[in-house]
Amino acid sequence: MTLLALDVGNTRLKWALYEEPGVGARMLAHGVQFLENIEKLAEGDWAQLRAPAHVLGCIVAGDAVKRRVEEQLELWDVAPQWVVSSSEEAGLKNGYDHPARLGSDRWVAMIGARQRLVARAQRKPCVLVMVGTAVTVEAIDADGRFLGGIILPGHGIMLRALESGTAGLHVPTGEVRNFPTNTSDALTSGGTFAIAGAVQRMVDNLRRHTGEEPMCIMTGGAAWKMAPSMTVPFELVESLIFDGLLAIADQRFGPASQRVANSTQ
Numbered sequence: 291m292t293l294l295a296l297d298v299g300n301t302r303l304k305w306a307l308y309e310e311p312g313v314g315a316r317m318l319a320h321g322v323q324f325l326e327n328i329e330k331l332a333e334g335d336w337a338q339l340r341a342p343a344h345v346l347g348c349i350v351a352g353d354a355v356k357r358r359v360e361e362q363l364e365l366w367d368v369a370p371q372w373v374v375s376s377s378e379e380a381g382l383k384n385g386y387d388h389p390a391r392l393g394s395d396r397w398v399a400m401i402g403a404r405q406r407l408v409a410r411a412q413r414k415p416c417v418l419v420m421v422g423t424a425v426t427v428e429a430i431d432a433d434g435r436f437l438g439g440i441i442l443p444g445h446g447i448m449l450r451a452l453e454s455g456t457a458g459l460h461v462p463t464g465e466v467r468n469f470p471t472n473t474s475d476a477l478t479s480g481g482t483f484a485i486a487g488a489v490q491r492m493v494d495n496l497r498r499h500t501g502e503e504p505m506c507i508m509t510g511g512a513a514w515k516m517a518p519s520m521t522v523p524f525e526l527v528e529s530l531i532f533d534g535l536l537a538i539a540d541q542r543f544g545p546a547s548q549r550v551a552n553s554t555q
């Protein structure tokens with residue numbers, strides 16, 4: 291009863307094969323592919339893989355990318371399920387005006403974060419930061435309600451936007467410095483502090499709203515790059531989207547789904 295979990299972002303597709311569709315399942319294999327190389331999966335990384343019993347994914351790249359991924363999945367006789375954000379799933383309540391319009395990567399990562407806190411009996415408000423092509427910073431209260439979140443350009447997009455919108459900003463990557471004294475360092479530090487500052491602001495918002503000190507969890511391919519520059523204490527969790535997908539798979543295909551099926555018979 292293996293599960294292939296997919297996280298298709300705007301830059302890269304990340305995949306992981308699990309022994310079971312459930313929380314804490316053992317990972318058998320994993321990999322990542324840039325979106326332009328999706329066509330290589332079926333004949334490459336996936337060729338030797340044990341056929342998955344279920345495929346569950348979240349995707350925020352467009353429909354064209356989705357079709358290209360589904361073509362590669364034709365390797366096996368299994369229909370993929372794509373998560374759509376809903377008003378409630380796996381213990382998380384969605385405060386978005388139109389729940390289905392919330393990016394499914396944000397929803398799944400929040401489910402992963404929530405599930406982690408519940409497992410540790412930590413009833414605290416939580417700020418979740420996801421650092422990828424775009425950056426998102428979400429606020430979740432102690433009862434597991436997503437209050438709202440912000441979207442900002444990722445580091446790469448910020449720098450490319452500056453490069454294309456000005457005449458004098460074509461320089462190599464610099465270092466993060468408190469007081470940058472050259473253009474490279476000024477740009478790199480600017481992008482980094484924009485993200486760190488946005489997180490600080492959301493932590494302040496959530497603290498004021500709940501009257502409690504929030505905890506902060508950070509995930510995403512570039513989260514480790516932000517780590518040295520954060521101004522609030524945080525926990526770095528590489529696999530939050532996969533944790534969330536496992537929690538959802540548990541309910542859809544795992545022991546929990548069997549219990550529901552039995553109780554309705």
Ligand SMILES: Nc1ncnc2c1ncn2[C@@H]1O[C@H](COP(=O)(O)OP(=O)(O)OP(=O)(O)O)[C@@H](O)[C@H]1O
Nearest residue numbers: 299300301302422423444445446447510511512515
């Ligand atoms: N120093 C940095 N600090 C923060 N972010 C950075 C830094 N350098 C690069 N990045 C960002 O990291 C992004 C790429 O990260 P990566 O591809 O690992 O993330 P990802 O989670 O796979 O993205 P996605 O899920 O959106 O495809 C780049 O688009 C860039 O914006």
Ligand SMILES: CC(C)(CO)[C@@H](O)C(=O)NCCC(=O)O
Nearest residue numbers: 350391392393394395396424441
């Ligand atoms: C914000 C991104 C790009 C982050 O990956 C993605 O979650 C997305 O496309 N979201 C849809 C819009 C929204 O979440 O409001």
Ligand SMILES: [K+]
Nearest residue numbers: 299395422510
């Ligand atoms: K992502």
